[in-house]
Amino acid sequence: MSLSEEQVQDIISRSRETGDYGELVEAIPYAKMIGMQVKRMGNEAFFCLPSAQNNIGNPVLPALHGGVIAGFMEQSAMLHLMMFMNSEVFPKIIDFSVDYLRAGLYRDTYATCQVWRQGRRVGNVAITAWQTRSSEPIATARAHFKLD
Amino acid sequence: MSEIELRARNFLSVLRHCQHLQMTVEQADEQGLIIKLPYSDNIVGNPVTGVIHGGAITTLMDTCCGISTVCYLPEFEICPTLDLRIDYMHPAEPGKPIFGFAECYRVTPTVIFTRGVAYHEDRDEPIAHVVGTFMRMGKAVNPGSLKAHGDEEGA
Numbered sequence: 004m005s006l007s008e009e010q011v012q013d014i015i016s017r018s019r020e021t022g023d024y025g026e027l028v029e030a031i032p033y034a035k036m037i038g039m040q041v042k043r044m045g046n047e048a049f050f051c052l053p054s055a056q057n058n059i060g061n062p063v064l065p066a067l068h069g070g071v072i073a074g075f076m077e078q079s080a081m082l083h084l085m086m087f088m089n090s091e092v093f094p095k096i097i098d099f100s101v102d103y104l105r106a107g108l109y110r111d112t113y114a115t116c117q118v119w120r121q122g123r124r125v126g127n128v129a130i131t132a133w134q135t136r137s138s139e140p141i142a143t144a145r146a147h148f149k150l151d
Numbered sequence: 152m153s154e155i156e157l158r159a160r161n162f163l164s165v166l167r168h169c170q171h172l173q174m175t176v177e178q179a180d181e182q183g184l185i186i187k188l189p190y191s192d193n194i195v196g197n198p199v200t201g202v203i204h205g206g207a208i209t210t211l212m213d214t215c216c217g218i219s220t221v222c223y224l225p226e227f228e229i230c231p232t233l234d235l236r237i238d239y240m241h242p243a244e245p246g247k248p249i250f251g252f253a254e255c256y257r258v259t260p261t262v263i264f265t266r267g268v269a270y271h272e273d274r275d276e277p278i279a280h281v282v283g284t285f286m287r288m289g290k291a292v293n294p295g296s297l298k299a300h301g302d303e304e305g306a
Contacts, residue, residue, distance in 0.1 A: 031196060032192055032193050033206055036194065057167060068169070068210060069235070070210025073213065074204060075206070093199070101209075103232050
């Protein structure tokens with residue numbers, strides 16, 4: 004599946020108007036594969052990764068693969084930037100750093116993002132992922148994205 | 152097949168998400184580990200360009216750094232990831248498989264420091280540089296299994 008730049012811009016404008024970013028997530032194959040969801044509430048966004056068998060790493064605990072948790076967080080940060088900045092291009096990842104704090108068990112996982120700095124060319128985003136409560140994160144991460 | 156390569160293959164074979172992404176061990180010896188991630192339309196991050204999502208590369212490199220510990224430890228140990236950092240040098244080229252190489256450059260009784268690169272053909276022209284730190288939890292209860300000692304493992 005491949006989309007033109009115009010098609011993606013249309014999807015982004017439509018999502019902005021309706022506040023429903025489901026169509027945008029569906030258009031990103033990786034986000035669709037891991038099964039993530041987005042909910043915009045006013046000027047905040049919540050990201051959810053419902054538990055899915057194919058996202059398991061350690062089968063004994065069982066636990067989600069750390070790479071999936073990181074991928075979910077990276078995609079959350081990217082969507083967060085797209086939702087709240089007036090740009091219709093995909094931000095490009097420059098670097099990504101994740102700290103794993105607790106086992107990501109086979110449960111629904113949530114993430115929120117904080118944009119600490121959005122310059123003309125580069126954005127800095129912090130991401131927190133949790134399962135039980137936001138005060139007990141399973142992982143924190145930060146990422147830089149190229150915006151132009 | 153060497154014992155190291157066998158252990159690396161066994162380790163990778165039980166990780167469901169890695170099987171889903173069709174990752175395979177290409178090489179495993181005392182110098183480190185190489186894992187292949189084939190290109191697939193499912194792991195594209197940018198539907199306009201067809202470039203693979205950073206998350207899939209993170210999964211490749213987390214797995215590669217984590218399993219590279221079997222190249223250096225005398226017995227199988229559970230080593231959950233403490234942290235991982237990825238610096239992107241170039242975007243990946245659509246349609247091409249990505250290889251991950253990782254090695255452990257310092258093994259202490261508590262932690263293992265690993266580093267690696269993701270690349271297409273030439274390890275000297277990396278798509279990304281990676282460093283990762285892993286916790287040593289001691290020997291597995293059942294060697295070869297991923298049985299947990301506590302609830303802090305498995306990421």
